[in-house]
Amino acid sequence: MAAATPTVDRLATAGGDALADIESLYSQVAAPLTPIQFTGTAGAKYNMGGGQPDPATLPREELADLAGELLASEDGAAALSYGEAGGFAGLRQLLSEKLRRWDGVEASPDEILITNGSNHGLAVVAQLFINPGDVAIVEAPTFMGGLRPLRQLKAQIEMVPLDENGLNVVALEGTLRRLRDAGTPAKLLYTIPNFHNPAGVNLSLDRRKRVAQLADDFNFVILEDDAYGELRFTGEQIPSIYSLARKGRVIRSATLSKILAAGLRVGYTIAPKEVVGRLSSLKLDGGASPFTGRLAAAYLKRRYEEHVTLLRDVYRRKRDALVKGIEAGFAATPHLKPAYMLPTGGFFLWLKLPAGTDGTRVAAEAAGRGVAYVPGQAFFADGSGAEYIRLAWSMLSEEDLEAAGRLVAEAIRAAAAK
Amino acid sequence: MAAATPTVDRLATAGGDALADIESLYSQVAAPLTPIQFTGTAGAKYNMGGGQPDPATLPREELADLAGELLASEDGAAALSYGEAGGFAGLRQLLSEKLRRWDGVEASPDEILITNGSNHGLAVVAQLFINPGDVAIVEAPTFMGGLRPLRQLKAQIEMVPLDENGLNVVALEGTLRRLRDAGTPAKLLYTIPNFHNPAGVNLSLDRRKRVAQLADDFNFVILEDDAYGELRFTGEQIPSIYSLARKGRVIRSATLSKILAAGLRVGYTIAPKEVVGRLSSLKLDGGASPFTGRLAAAYLKRRYEEHVTLLRDVYRRKRDALVKGIEAGFAATPHLKPAYMLPTGGFFLWLKLPAGTDGTRVAAEAAGRGVAYVPGQAFFADGSGAEYIRLAWSMLSEEDLEAAGRLVAEAIRAAAAK
Numbered sequence: 042m043a044a045a046t047p048t049v050d051r052l053a054t055a056g057g058d059a060l061a062d063i064e065s066l067y068s069q070v071a072a073p074l075t076p077i078q079f080t081g082t083a084g085a086k087y088n089m090g091g092g093q094p095d096p097a098t099l100p101r102e103e104l105a106d107l108a109g110e111l112l113a114s115e116d117g118a119a120a121l122s123y124g125e126a127g128g129f130a131g132l133r134q135l136l137s138e139k140l141r142r143w144d145g146v147e148a149s150p151d152e153i154l155i156t157n158g159s160n161h162g163l164a165v166v167a168q169l170f171i172n173p174g175d176v177a178i179v180e181a182p183t184f185m186g187g188l189r190p191l192r193q194l195k196a197q198i199e200m201v202p203l204d205e206n207g208l209n210v211v212a213l214e215g216t217l218r219r220l221r222d223a224g225t226p227a228k229l230l231y232t233i234p235n236f237h238n239p240a241g242v243n244l245s246l247d248r249r250k251r252v253a254q255l256a257d258d259f260n261f262v263i264l265e266d267d268a269y270g271e272l273r274f275t276g277e278q279i280p281s282i283y284s285l286a287r288k289g290r291v292i293r294s295a296t297l298s299k300i301l302a303a304g305l306r307v308g309y310t311i312a313p314k315e316v317v318g319r320l321s322s323l324k325l326d327g328g329a330s331p332f333t334g335r336l337a338a339a340y341l342k343r344r345y346e347e348h349v350t351l352l353r354d355v356y357r358r359k360r361d362a363l364v365k366g367i368e369a370g371f372a373a374t375p376h377l378k379p380a381y382m383l384p385t386g387g388f389f390l391w392l393k394l395p396a397g398t399d400g401t402r403v404a405a406e407a408a409g410r411g412v413a414y415v416p417g418q419a420f421f422a423d424g425s426g427a428e429y430i431r432l433a434w435s436m437l438s439e440e441d442l443e444a445a446g447r448l449v450a451e452a453i454r455a456a457a458a459k
Numbered sequence: 460m461a462a463a464t465p466t467v468d469r470l471a472t473a474g475g476d477a478l479a480d481i482e483s484l485y486s487q488v489a490a491p492l493t494p495i496q497f498t499g500t501a502g503a504k505y506n507m508g509g510g511q512p513d514p515a516t517l518p519r520e521e522l523a524d525l526a527g528e529l530l531a532s533e534d535g536a537a538a539l540s541y542g543e544a545g546g547f548a549g550l551r552q553l554l555s556e557k558l559r560r561w562d563g564v565e566a567s568p569d570e571i572l573i574t575n576g577s578n579h580g581l582a583v584v585a586q587l588f589i590n591p592g593d594v595a596i597v598e599a600p601t602f603m604g605g606l607r608p609l610r611q612l613k614a615q616i617e618m619v620p621l622d623e624n625g626l627n628v629v630a631l632e633g634t635l636r637r638l639r640d641a642g643t644p645a646k647l648l649y650t651i652p653n654f655h656n657p658a659g660v661n662l663s664l665d666r667r668k669r670v671a672q673l674a675d676d677f678n679f680v681i682l683e684d685d686a687y688g689e690l691r692f693t694g695e696q697i698p699s700i701y702s703l704a705r706k707g708r709v710i711r712s713a714t715l716s717k718i719l720a721a722g723l724r725v726g727y728t729i730a731p732k733e734v735v736g737r738l739s740s741l742k743l744d745g746g747a748s749p750f751t752g753r754l755a756a757a758y759l760k761r762r763y764e765e766h767v768t769l770l771r772d773v774y775r776r777k778r779d780a781l782v783k784g785i786e787a788g789f790a791a792t793p794h795l796k797p798a799y800m801l802p803t804g805g806f807f808l809w810l811k812l813p814a815g816t817d818g819t820r821v822a823a824e825a826a827g828r829g830v831a832y833v834p835g836q837a838f839f840a841d842g843s844g845a846e847y848i849r850l851a852w853s854m855l856s857e858e859d860l861e862a863a864g865r866l867v868a869e870a871i872r873a874a875a876a877k
Contacts, residue, residue, distance in 0.1 A: 070741070096540060101535045118519070121517045123511055161743065161745065171486055290481070306750075332723055
């Protein structure tokens with residue numbers, strides 16, 4: 042085909058571009074935005090930055106086979122066409138069954154919304170509730186993917202601390218009471234009960250029940266983010282807040298990114314049908330991909346449970362390798378060892394630097410050794426947290442993780458010596 | 460693996476669900492929403508409802524081959540991992556080259572944002588500019604995918620009519636002047652210059668230049684939606700407003716849905732780098748799929764131009780078959796024939812029913828004959844337009860389209876007789 046390049050005759054009436062002119066037109070939400078800054082950890086030799094699953098465990102061959110089968114099947118045309126606003130019904134059916142068997146969560150297919158990754162779901166749930174100035178409560182620390190939409194919507198963000206049993210519910214109640222007394226009651230609580238990102242802790246059963254009760258007492262919605270719950274190395278599964286609370290109190294966010302493949306962008310949000318309908322209307326993206334939705338469904342059918350079992354083993358070994366490196370690195374200088382709790386699942390080790398250590402200096406020393414991670418400030422709504430660092434053990438090999446743990450120890454020692 | 464189903468002990472403190480309680484918590488944007496109603500045309504024998512590409516032309520085998528090659532290649536792990544916020548860089552590079560060669564549009568890869576379909580892009584652009592009450596101008600008629608986000612954001616929506624040369628720029632100027640005088644200047648104009656959805660018309664070159672000039676004179680942003688521009692059956696390509704206006708004045712929306720596969724959800728938005736950065740920050744979905752982005756890139760490299768040539772021929776024949784059926788159907792009753800213009804590309808025939816014909820009755824008569832389409836009211840911001848109907852020739856076979864054209868004629872005659 043001849044490529045017809047039209048002759049272009051740009052308006053000559055004005056010099057320069059119109060970018061300065063349109064600045065005054067940005068919406069209140071958009072005006073303060075700057076392009077997302079990602080922690081530039083991709084180039085590091087020992088990259089413990091993002092919650093990126095282990096590339097070696099990605100089921101590439103199976104997905105290639107399944108894609109071939111799907112596109113050759115009678116469902117192949119539907120996979121490449123516009124689909125349902127809520128996402129592929131067959132996937133929602135399989136997720137409904139998985140939720141019942143694995144998670145003790147009762148959700149019919151029309152109580153599940155497929156999104157373009159779970160971040161997308163978190164953003165749309167925030168839109169569902171937050172007007173500028175509305176109060177949202179987050180954990181301190183919390184996941185930046187949950188913080189970002191709240192900030193964008195100009196929520197008043199309140200922080201409640203965590204301890205080794207998760208969200209401190211006494212502090213939560215105090216905050217709820219204070220907010221109510223001030224005439225600014227909280228609308229939404231964002232919480233990560235399983236293998237917390239970044240803190241690695243689990244919310245205890247008693248506290249889950251208490252949070253559900255408080256939601257009734259103070260009339261707020263709980264956004265329960267469970268990206269890592271299936272990656273449990275040890276211990277018993279704790280029922281979700283979704284299954285403990287009254288229906289309608291909790292919107293649950295989950296994803297196939299950590300188990301199957303983040304690149305397929307398949308997240309799912311669980312809520313009563315009416316709420317799912319509203320979320321679906323809000324999101325306006327023409328529906329999640331019918332192609333990746335069908336691929337995910339085919340994988341769920343064929344091999345999901347076996348793969349989860351494999352991944353639990355893989356990530357447990359990785360955690361152990363990282364911890365071994367860190368412990369070895371501090372064997373001679375135990376007074377400089379950061380405080381940490383051994384997570385029983387997930388992707389993250391959350392270190393508290395010894396008092397007086399300069400986090401910025403540690404990061405610089407680590408970078409000089411080829412080690413990258415995310416500094417603690419990214420996880421606190423108020424930008425505090427410089428004394429913490431989050432190490433993701435998900436991507437590196439066990440050998441590299443052990444080496445990286447020793448190098449982190451070196452970096453902390455070097456920073457302390459300056 | 461043993462599926463551990465936790466024992467669940469729902470809060471017994473309150474009967475019933477909490478749905479009524481959380482109603483008071485919805486945001487101003489979300490409170491008025493109802494679940495999206497899709498025109499339930501999928502079950503019809505002659506479905507001329509949505510702008511769904513012809514299933515028979517979907518490159519299923521090629522995509523299966525490309526998926527297999529991709530996942531086996533050294534890029535396979537990246538395809539299944541988290542990717543760039545702006546979308547796969549290789550796809551943006553190829554689109555940049557395509558835009559230059561095909562569309563006369565100069566856009567570097569960092570001036571292109573990959574979205575989860577172009578509807579997603581339209582929604583995010585609206586968020587970039589619209590506060591509640593801000594004025595947006597749309598064409599009458601226009602595409603509902605452009606209207607929805609403006610409505611959701613509570614824009615004041617103003618309509619400007621079209622004629623056979625597209626948007627009436629004299630009426631546009633009058634509207635802009637009136638709005639400015641009223642102290643509510645327009646911020647954004649949403650326009651579809653090529654093979655308009657639903658009206659099928661093209662915006663003339665002179666008018667494109669005039670629109671670009673008016674944007675400078677009145678300081679507004681043009682959202683130029685070009686989903687169908689490549690599907691040109693006859694005539695010369697007209698330069699885009701993007702290429703005619705000063706840089707920064709126009710944000711251009713495009714998609715691979717109509718050429719490659721809607722199910723991959725690959726749309727792209729073209730704007731200056733700074734604007735792309737803001738859009739990327741607003742959209743908060745973790746970036747478009749690195750997997751479908753790479754598939755689309757592989758297809759663009761291998762076979763895109765050849766496929767466009769094929770599709771131009773396919774859709775021209777379909778248009779002709781539908782028009783043949785309609786003309787034959789009215790041969791004996793020319794006074795009842797709807798007014799229409801023969802589109803020179805795209806997917807849609809836009810009929811104006813003869814005066815006095817009840818559009819609702821026509822739709823019922825058509826449904827009784829197995830014929831489905833979208834009634835005109837869907838395309839007017841104020842819900843007017845009952846005298847119009849939009850027929851999509853994209854999905855059906857030529858044979859079915861000719862039959863469907865005759866049945867539409869029958870339906871109109873039957874409605875007129877009642």
